[in-house]
Amino acid sequence: MAGLRERQKADRETRILRAAATRFRADGYRAVRIEDLAEAAEVSVGTVYNYYRTKGDILIATVAMEVEEVLAQGAAILDAPPPGVADAILRLIGGYYDHSLEYLSKEMWRTAMALAIEAPDTPNGRRYAALDAALAAQVTDLLLRLQERGEVRAEVDARAVGQVLFNNLNMMFLEFVKDDGMTLQDLHAAVARQTRPVARLIATRTGQGDAP
Amino acid sequence: MAGLRERQKADRETRILRAAATRFRADGYRAVRIEDLAEAAEVSVGTVYNYYRTKGDILIATVAMEVEEVLAQGAAILDAPPPGVADAILRLIGGYYDHSLEYLSKEMWRTAMALAIEAPDTPNGRRYAALDAALAAQVTDLLLRLQERGEVRAEVDARAVGQVLFNNLNMMFLEFVKDDGMTLQDLHAAVARQTRPVARLIATRTGQGDAP
DNA sequence: CTGCAAAAATGAACCCATTCAACTTTTTTC
DNA sequence: GAAAAAAGTTGAATGGGTTCATTTTTGCAG
Numbered sequence: 001m002a003g004l005r006e007r008q009k010a011d012r013e014t015r016i017l018r019a020a021a022t023r024f025r026a027d028g029y030r031a032v033r034i035e036d037l038a039e040a041a042e043v044s045v046g047t048v049y050n051y052y053r054t055k056g057d058i059l060i061a062t063v064a065m066e067v068e069e070v071l072a073q074g075a076a077i078l079d080a081p082p083p084g085v086a087d088a089i090l091r092l093i094g095g096y097y098d099h100s101l102e103y104l105s106k107e108m109w110r111t112a113m114a115l116a117i118e119a120p121d122t123p124n125g126r127r128y129a130a131l132d133a134a135l136a137a138q139v140t141d142l143l144l145r146l147q148e149r150g151e152v153r154a155e156v157d158a159r160a161v162g163q164v165l166f167n168n169l170n171m172m173f174l175e176f177v178k179d180d181g182m183t184l185q186d187l188h189a190a191v192a193r194q195t196r197p198v199a200r201l202i203a204t205r206t207g208q209g210d211a212p
Numbered sequence: 213m214a215g216l217r218e219r220q221k222a223d224r225e226t227r228i229l230r231a232a233a234t235r236f237r238a239d240g241y242r243a244v245r246i247e248d249l250a251e252a253a254e255v256s257v258g259t260v261y262n263y264y265r266t267k268g269d270i271l272i273a274t275v276a277m278e279v280e281e282v283l284a285q286g287a288a289i290l291d292a293p294p295p296g297v298a299d300a301i302l303r304l305i306g307g308y309y310d311h312s313l314e315y316l317s318k319e320m321w322r323t324a325m326a327l328a329i330e331a332p333d334t335p336n337g338r339r340y341a342a343l344d345a346a347l348a349a350q351v352t353d354l355l356l357r358l359q360e361r362g363e364v365r366a367e368v369d370a371r372a373v374g375q376v377l378f379n380n381l382n383m384m385f386l387e388f389v390k391d392d393g394m395t396l397q398d399l400h401a402a403v404a405r406q407t408r409p410v411a412r413l414i415a416t417r418t419g420q421g422d423a424p
Numbered sequence: 425c426t427g428c429a430a431a432a433a434t435g436a437a438c439c440c441a442t443t444c445a446a447c448t449t450t451t452t453t454c
Numbered sequence: 455g456a457a458a459a460a461a462g463t464t465g466a467a468t469g470g471g472t473t474c475a476t477t478t479t480t481g482c483a484g
Contacts (some may be wrong), residue, residue, distance in 0.1 A: 005450055005461070012462095033440065044464045046443085055441065114326035118242040120390040129390075157409040164406050167383035168376045178332040178341075194376050197369040217431075224433095256434045258473085267471065295483055403477060 015041040015049050020058045021103060027109045029059060053123065063104060063112040067131040070099045074138045081142060085151050086199035091190055092142055093169050096135065097187055100173070109177040119202045135194040136166040143202075156202045168194060226261050227253040232270045233315060241271060241323045245395075265335065268327040272336045275316060275324040279343040284312045286350045293354060297363050298411035302404055304354055305381050308347065309399055312385070321389040348378040368414045380406060 019040035023032045034055060038045045052058045055111040073095050081088040092152030100109070116128035169191055176187045231252035235244045246267060250257045264270045285307050293300040312321070328340035350375030358364045381403055388399045 003451080007451090009462085028389065034442085035440080045441090046464050047462080049442065050462070051416045110332070112331055114330040117322055117329070117390060118326040120322070121392075125390075156413075160406045164376060164380045164410060168379040171379035172381055174329065178329060178337075180333075194372045197372045198376060198410070198413075201368075201410075220480090221432085246472085247470080257471090258434050259432075261435095261472065262432065414468075 010045075012041065012043055012047065016043065016048055016051055016211065017058070021062045023060065024062065024108055025103070025105050027079050027157060028107050029055075030107075031095075040124070056111070056119070057124055059108060059112050060115065060128055064109065064127055064131060064207040066099070066103050067135070069102075071131070071138065074135070078142055080147060081145055081149075083151070085146055085203040086196045087146060088142060088146060088151075089139070089165065089195055089199055090188075091205060092139065093191060093195070094188060096174065097176075097184060097191075101184070106180060109173075113174060113177070116118055132170070135170075136163065139166040139169070151204060152202050153204050161202060163196070165195065222253055222254065222277045224259065228255065228260055228263055228270065229273060234273045236271065236274065236320055240317075240319050242319075265306070268323070269334075269336055270333070271320060271324050272327065274338055275320065275375060276343060278312070278315050279347070281314075282308050283343070283346055283350065285311060286347070290350060290354055290357060293357055293361075295363075295404070297358055297415040298404075300354060300358060300363075300398075301351070301377065301407055301411055304351065305403060305407070306379070306400055309385065309388075309396060309403075311353055313396070318389040318392060321385075325389070344382070347382075348375065350382070351378040363416060364414050365416050373414055374408050377407065377410065 011086075016037060019037050020032075023036060023040065034045055037058070038048050041048070048058075052061065067139050073094055077088075077095060083093055104112075112128065112176050116125050119125045120129060140159055143152055143158040143162045143165075145158075147154065147156070147158050152158060154161055172187060172191050172194070173188075176184075231249050231310070232244075235248060235252060246257055246260055250260050253260070260270075264273070282306075289300075289304050290306060294303055300362055301397060304324045316324075324340065325409055328337050328344075331337045332341060352371055355368075355370040355377075357369050359366065359368070359370050364370060384399060384406070387402075388394050
């Protein structure tokens with residue numbers, strides 16, 4: 001095992017992916033031609049297509065790496081949510097947001113999201129959708145956790161509210177990546193403004209947390 | 213005024229738009245080539261680009277017509293919202309959804325939404341964003357209206373909750389157009405399931421409306 | 425009418441993602 | 455270790471959106 005062919009294949013794939021992550025961020029997804037990636041990765045154009053079905057596939061692969069990291073980070077918060085309904089939710093969401101520009105530019109996010117919408121039935125789109133679903137599940141799980149703990153009222157439909165909050169945070173992230181002038185701070189502030197009132201509505205008297 | 217040139221211009225533009233609306237729906241956005249539209253509209257390829265900046269522009273123009281109609285329909289509901297917080301909200305949202313496939317296919321919606329995300333700084337994207345904002349404002353206005361009427365609790369931040377509900381309905385619509393197997397009925401049901409709990413939380417005791 | 429300037433229309437040329445038939449390299453078989 | 459098979463690489467060809475230099479049409483002044 002670990003024959004020459006295997007090693008060469010893995011090597012080529014990572015060369016392509018590294019080249020892509022670098023060039024996409026530096027020059028923008030649009031501006032980078034497959035030929036550029038091929039050159040940087042020292043393979044031919046045809047070979048790039050041997051590893052990735054489309055240009056968009058390469059982008060999704062880089063985005064997926066990012067989201068996997070975010071999910072792991074979120075799991076840690078789920079293990080020990082901070083006290084206060086609003087604070088716990090905003091901590092989780094804030095973690096997503098703060099990580100998002102670590103390796104990716106706004107343009108890359110925009111393009112990836114657009115791809116996932118346009119072609120939901122490709123391996124592409126399905127992978128992105130699955131990651132999205134995992135994030136949504138994390139938000140819902142947090143609410144269920146808080147409900148167990150007695151911070152969220154028992155009669156609240158945690159699954160429904162979780163979905164609504166996730167959809168909201170996702171949409172706000174979309175606004176964020178669409179607007180080059182919007183900062184992470186702006187995003188945090190906007191989502192806090194929207195999430196706090198909902199958190200207050202679902203919180204038990206005792207678990208209401210801090211200031212307005 | 214209304215010289216020959218003006219009339220011809222307007223005529224060509226509508227010929228192109230009509231051809232596009234028809235062909236996009238019949239054959240799918242992807243499958244239709246600019247050359248096809250040019251032929252159907254009896255102009256040259258170059259002329260199409262004289263009226264619309266990109267292929268996506270033509271699609272956005274057809275989508276915009278649809279959304280204008282939906283906004284007008286929504287305004288009528290705002291004038292006299294039905295009683296019950298959940299029912300009023302769901303009536304408005306349901307109107308949006310039911311109208312959405314009147315002239316457009318799911319594929320057209322997907323592509324238009326993807327375009328609006330990918331290129332938010334084009335006239336394209338801005339126009340779509342403006343329509344989106346108008347829809348969001350309608351939802352918020354409805355909540356404010358219900359608050360005046362005493363159906364929504366005075367201490368609720370109607371603007372924040374309105375934004376959250378709009379983001380949710382928008383995201384659910386996105387799910388709907390991404391999944392060819394999902395019916396309008398499914399969409400209505402899913403959104404009702406998510407909206408009702410929130411409506412219950414913000415409603416005054418008296419205005420709680422109907423069943424579970 | 426005639427000639428001229430402005431406005432539009434035109435379609436061939438260009439760019440790039442994607443495909444595919446021919447060629448190389450690695451692995452397997454005897 | 456040679457030859458066949460399998461797996462992978464290659465880059466020229468294809469297709470369709472977009473551009474732009476040229477041609478045609480329209481509006482207008484004399």
